[in-house]
Amino acid sequence: MTDDPRLTPLAASLPPTVPFVGPEELERRRGAPFRARLGANESVFGPSPRAVAAMAEAAAESWKYGDSTSHDLRMALAVHHGVPPDSIIVGEGIDGLLGTLVRLVVGPGTPVVTSRGAYPTFNYHVAGFGGALHAIPFTADHEDPERLVAKAREVDARLVYFSNPDNPMGTWHDTATIARMRDALPRGSLLILDEAYADFAPSEAIPPMTPDDTRVIRMRTFSKAYGLAGARVGYAIGPAPLIAAFERVRNHFGMTRVSQVGAQAALQDQDWLASVTAQVAEGRARLGRIASDLGLSSIPSAANFVAIDCGGDGALARAVLEELGERGVFVRMPGVSPLDRCIRVSCGTPADLDIVEETLGPALAAAAARR
């Protein structure tokens, strides 16, 4: 039996592929741990020591279910962002929140617009609910607001996904551009503004919070600058009626107690956040230098990673990625042309970047020699 006959037609139609193979699985396949873990845009600088201490202390309380409303964290976020608590929903990372949002809005054939090469997990959720995904190419390594809007109008999209700064290129648009995009979308369409990397971006990239605007939902996370990817804490900010609708389908007790406490402590330590983003900025600059020293260009990034142009096509970049992997360096790369001429390297510690500096040249040479 290759499949279960009880699956719904939709479930039976879905591919068995997963959006991302995790680094632990890759390590098991290669039979050795990576020397530098720079493929998932995690924060190698770790979470705030205050968050670590709070989580360690909360571990003994794990016999209690977490607060199903993430009340204390949500109140702290409301203060932090200056928005009403009923405009915030906390969930199991942006991945989990995107899944719930897609479930609320997308059924078979529902038109959805995103960028070609943008976040695969969003596409996975849309496919998982049978939506019709329309993907617009990047333009000059940026998501293209005008073409996204045009497609949204053409297909009367219910959801339009836009990441700013974007993943996998790290480029960004300013608030005026985002406002124009929002204003030009068709009525009845919802702009998902994925701001997972907002904490690393210049202030010109971050619109003011306007949770009453029914046209936009913002996605934020503790997985990146706050260094808590493994704790699975994301949140969405949007119009209260839409946020309330999450209650109808979400896994109410899905947030762990330790994670709620950790995120709250991390939020309180803005000094740590500032220190991390400063180190990330240094890492971006150094990755640019490592690339240029090898005669390569890199894409100016507002995120905690840098896309390095390997100077060829997707096959060459794939070979570079594989050669880096054999040298113990875990990175990823964009999935579609022409973005896939690049590899995407997370901003590591100085020690991590020493390893990148030491291995990238040989990896490039070995990749070129394969041809």
Added chain:
Amino acid sequence: MTDDPRLTPLAASLPPTVPFVGPEELERRRGAPFRARLGANESVFGPSPRAVAAMAEAAAESWKYGDSTSHDLRMALAVHHGVPPDSIIVGEGIDGLLGTLVRLVVGPGTPVVTSRGAYPTFNYHVAGFGGALHAIPFTADHEDPERLVAKAREVDARLVYFSNPDNPMGTWHDTATIARMRDALPRGSLLILDEAYADFAPSEAIPPMTPDDTRVIRMRTFSKAYGLAGARVGYAIGPAPLIAAFERVRNHFGMTRVSQVGAQAALQDQDWLASVTAQVAEGRARLGRIASDLGLSSIPSAANFVAIDCGGDGALARAVLEELGERGVFVRMPGVSPLDRCIRVSCGTPADLDIVEETLGPALAAAAARR
């Protein structure tokens, strides 16, 4: 605007109610913490100290996403249960796994059978995907396998939910009864055997593991006897093709790093588990005595809670529950008649049960005086 016009018709049709209001939310409403937290069948004895230590140590590693396959935990569970790893899926509690399973099997109108008064969160998921839920009354405070089978055959049910020991009454059936039920179900139906409370039950209640049997999926959790409700770790054991189908829709990186590590350490400490189940057995006996000392009967339980018959109807039990709440004791009660003549009290520490002993008589008297 009272709703978001972009919701799917199904999402728009769902009620805003949630299956459970959590104890923290109840505490906020009453304006004071509970003295005894005995409403959610959590393990007041806590997790193994080895689990706590492992979680505290893992907190600093929370910058890394958790292993998306929960590989190490899954391997340990495979050894523990003597089943192949590909018959196990780890998820965000049984709640999360039930949601994913329902999503895989249930679409609008799909027939599903459960017991009236059984786990509300399962019903919530079925409603959330538009399934047609058929609920069979308990018989003599037990789920009724024969009537469940008869209804499953009548409606050609795709899913049949059966908890053993059951919640909210704590009663159980033996393996021969479960085997008869499984054998009598219609072809194309899947038996969900929810064994959240299996660790407290007599061995006669627990069938051997037969993961190749395509008719059954078993649900287990670290939330009850292992004392990790707040860590959200459940797992399902079933036929490999069905388990593989979870990969098509689940939130792959949804398991936190701390929780995976904690569950694995908890699993290794079977002495702690034995100590907890022994204390739970003492708690059950004492709750029975507390009830009988007040002239009340209680339902013999194979779980970590006892349903105490308040000797009247649902309104009386509801009043007793409220009076206990005013006295700082958090308990819950079944939602439907005639089960709702009872309150459901989790097995607390001796100090917790001292509080129950001290407050239950006055609460009964106050409830009776309301009439």
